[in-house]
Amino acid sequence: MLYTLPISLLLFFTHTALSAIHTVQAGPSFTDLKFTPNTLTNVAAGDVIAVKFGAGHNIAQSTFSEPCVPISGDGGGVYSGPSPKDGQTFSFRVNSTDSAFFYCAIPGHCEAGMALAVNPSGSDTLDAYTSAASKATGSAPSGNGPIGGTFGALSESSSSSSASGSGPTSSSSPSSASTSASASASGSPSPSANGSSIAASMQISLVFIVGIVAGTAAFAL
Template sequence: MRFTIASAATLATLAATVSAQQTFQVQVGGTNGLVFSPNTVNASVGDTVEFVFLPKNHTVTQSSGVDSGFQPVAANATQVPSFSVTVNATTPLWFYCRQAGHCEQGMVFAVNPTANKSFEAFQATAKASSADGSPPSSSGAPSSAPSGTGSAGSSASSASGTHSSTSSGSSASSTSTSKPNGAVTISASAQAGGLLAAIGLAAGILL
């Protein structure tokens, strides 16, 4: 076991960095209709996008591996599922709902869209895509991927993950939890855990 003492200034800097990370809550479906609300966010590396599923049955899907799976929620549900993705790049990320017909009705979402790769262009392509369930690519061309899998754009490789509190890939992690209907807050224990991990790293504590 080796202990290295870090300066108070180093610890304060790391604590500030951890606390500065944001969680963006996005509602999926519900009374808003076939939309993600909001439909875009501008996030920094280390930020989290938390998707909260409201009544009906939707997914949060990206071609590179992020897929929440179908999340059916009853109209009178008192607990609703959520699915979180950690952003590990500032390039645009593209998501869609793979429920039949939802992508074609414009149910798509973007992280960090740009003037050249805009949300509006992505959504327009989604609405123009075929009824076979193939989502659009971020370049604006319809995808030739099989129904139900699809491609949400070449920039989608900046995030990956799986459902049920597991994670995979080097660019993002995802978790799922159950929340009271309409509640969109990240747990205090998760925030505290990240802060303690950062402080432990700064102190150089090796077991």
């Protein structure tokens, strides 16, 4: 019985530390209207998506039914802010295995097909999304962000506001500013971090927990 609680904690934090990091490139140049890769499959709840920006791109979350239009309100959603700097990395945690869709909210980019599908399923495919996007009138979230993620190392506390599959399946009416207004606004993001720094911080947490368990076991003996 003495070992039950520490071992349970170890298993929990081991799962957290081993969460996958999926790296996506936006751009890299302003004329490259694409995310690479533009589709992520088998993304598990708790995994992290790290978007590395080229100049002149951003990322926002939408629903499949309303391409190029941001999720708003209490439904959550993800937004990097209007103008990430070239080379910055924006990271957010995925809270669901449901399909989720993201787009670049710079004017004209989503309509030209710059979108990202996470765990697409059934008829909710990236091709169907971009086909509808070509006929859409895009808009961006109001405000400068970031929303649902961070520039820099991603902490456990940030997971409560990260991307969720329940968001993209809703059809709430978003309150958004025009894309041109948001694109011209200037955010103040924190320093960037790449996927390896996020993984390193998770591994440090795991080592710390293993040390606690080992100390508890030694004390019991």
